[in-house]
Amino acid sequence: MTESLKFLRADLAKLAAYKPHPGGASTQPLDLLDTNESPLDLPQELKVKLGNFYQHSLEANRYPDGGHTQLKSAIAEYVQESAELTDQITPNHISVGNGSDELIRSLLIATCLGGNGSILVAQPTFSMYAILAQTLGIPVQTIERQAHNFAIDVEQAQVAISNRSKETTPVRVVFVVHPNSPTGNCLTSAEIEWLKSLPKDILVVVDEAYFEFSKLSLVAEISQRPNWIILRTFSKAFRLAAHRVGYAIADPEVIQALEKVRLPYNLPAFSQNAALLALQNRQVLLPLVTETICQRDLMWQELSNEFASDLQLWRSQANFLYIRLAKAKDQDLELASLVTKLKNCGTLIRHTDEGIRITVGTEAENQRTINNLRACLLSIS
Ligand SMILES: *Cc1c(COP(=O)(O)O)cnc(C)c1O
16 A cells, blocks of 8 residues: 555555446447346336436435334335234334445444454355445454255354354344355254344344345335344336435334434435335335246246256345356356356356356347357357
């Protein structure tokens, strides 16, 4: 680090800024299958409603509702309805963030900051937990998953949790994704039992970003488990990634802690309105989920049939597939080359640790993905 930047924290030198996918004016048309967004934009009639809201109702000179009153009520109702619960989830059980990324940061600030604890993640998993922890100087403890089904190695996890030696910061937060990204598997009953057995001085974060695809949720646990928090987002099934809206569901006392550390006007009025509109029109938006699931299973079938000897692939409960090369000598090196070749053919996918993750797109996009994979795999072998 140069002399003149001595005011920066030394540990930031080891970190790199998050690399978003290429936005703006791309020189070539790309199928964006790297961030698990919905392949379809909002329907035109909803965009018109949003436009009307901006034109006729929104006061651009006023701060947005910093308490997210209407949105929290609508979210509580949706969460309750989708879990077939009655009267358990109130607006006091909800906190809203500028994407669930903001909520992850808030809960790290509320728990581990200042040497209060470390986080535990099982790799491979969603990268933001470790990235955000590192930016806050919070230690990250990493364990492995079982090779065949990506279930967490519970014994290894228990060793990390039980380690109360002086040299290690105790685990305060365990992050799990249900279903996991990038691997697409839901929590097993053994994993859920383990999470339930964790002591009350550890916060269990269950990230359900893909809930609308898996239709499996642990939200019914919230009323009995004050040390659990569930995260959801509008960025995937609700087609609102541009608006950055996520939410947390937890015991009101945990929610209060998140509310204390967040910025006062964290969510722009336009985004609050878009999320509200999406919820009010969920009967219009969510049927696409069924189509995506169909497309995912079709794609899995076609890839398994055609590339049985080249690709290793897993069943997924989300809107993406996780794939490895079956015969690679150096998995990451060969995958990197495959990802570059695919990009040059017009298919952008995500290269994660020892695997690639392909978002399920429209039927046309998926067909192009399969064709491009065929061409690129041929040129490798
Ligand atoms: C996409 C995703 C999110 C969503 O993040 P936002 O900030 O709400 O867009 C959260 N968790 C996981 C595991 C994801 O894959």
